[in-house]
Amino acid sequence: MTQDNEFSYNPKIEVVKFVKNCHITQGLKAVKPFANNYVSNRVLKLNTGFLLSAGPGHSHDSIFDVPAVRVADDVYLKFIKGPIRLSRTKEGILVQGELEIGLEDDCYRCLDPVSRNLTIKIEELYAYLTPENVEFGVLDDGILDLAPLVRAEALIILSRGILCRDDCKGLCPDCGANLNYDTCDCAAEYVDPRLAQLKQLLDGK
Numbered sequence: 001m002t003q004d005n006e007f008s009y010n011p012k013i014e015v016v017k018f019v020k021n022c023h024i025t026q027g028l029k030a031v032k033p034f035a036n037n038y039v040s041n042r043v044l045k046l047n048t049g050f051l052l053s054a055g056p057g058h059s060h061d062s063i064f065d066v067p068a069v070r071v072a073d074d075v076y077l078k079f080i081k082g083p084i085r086l087s088r089t090k091e092g093i094l095v096q097g098e099l100e101i102g103l104e105d106d107c108y109r110c111l112d113p114v115s116r117n118l119t120i121k122i123e124e125l126y127a128y129l130t131p132e133n134v135e136f137g138v139l140d141d142g143i144l145d146l147a148p149l150v151r152a153e154a155l156i157i158l159s160r161g162i163l164c165r166d167d168c169k170g171l172c173p174d175c176g177a178n179l180n181y182d183t184c185d186c187a188a189e190y191v192d193p194r195l196a197q198l199k200q201l202l203d204g205k
């Protein structure tokens with residue numbers, strides 16, 4: 001019994017190469033088939049007005065738990081959850097958290113779809129907004145937007161690439177076979193050109 005059918009894959013090497021070259025931008029797949037199932041990134045806006053008025057030294061702990069969310073046009077997460085601490089400092093609000101995120105991507109070796117849960121540690125001072133600080137800032141009304149921070153962390157992970165499994169064998173560079181559940185003869189026939197002369201000697205030619 002094998003599960004090969006579940007993974008059946010029709011190698012198209014040109015497509016594979018194209019996708020590989022685009023790897024760094026693969027977080028930019030703006031069109032997701034089930035994008036409607038993702039909630040708006042408004043859920044990543046936190047109201048910290050109560051902390052701002054409480055003054056420096058106060059902090060607030062909570063458990064973050066949001067379902068499938070469109071963090072940004074180029075980052076969709078299946079969930080975000082974990083503890084988060086907001087601390088009021090003189091400059092603004094310090095955000096610290098250890099969040100588990102559900103990522104979906106293609107394995108960067110074999111291109112199969114992968115679903116993985118990873119933990120990101122976030123720590124960022126959201127200062128009062130100034131013209132220089134438009135990304136990580138607290139608005140006058142105390143609203144703080146976690147989306148740019150979570151997006152940045154997710155893009156770092158996606159740019160490194162995630163694997164379907166740690167020992168993924170990837171695709172054959174010659175025929176495109178997925179070596180996790182296919183075999184091919186390419187490697188057997190292949191002789192490094194630099195070693196070809198040696199092979200000739202060994203073969204007694």
Ligand SMILES: [Zn+2]
Pocket residue numbers: 107108109110111112163164165168169170
């Ligand atoms: Zn893989």
Ligand SMILES: [Zn+2]
Pocket residue numbers: 172173174175176177184185186187
């Ligand atoms: Zn091959």
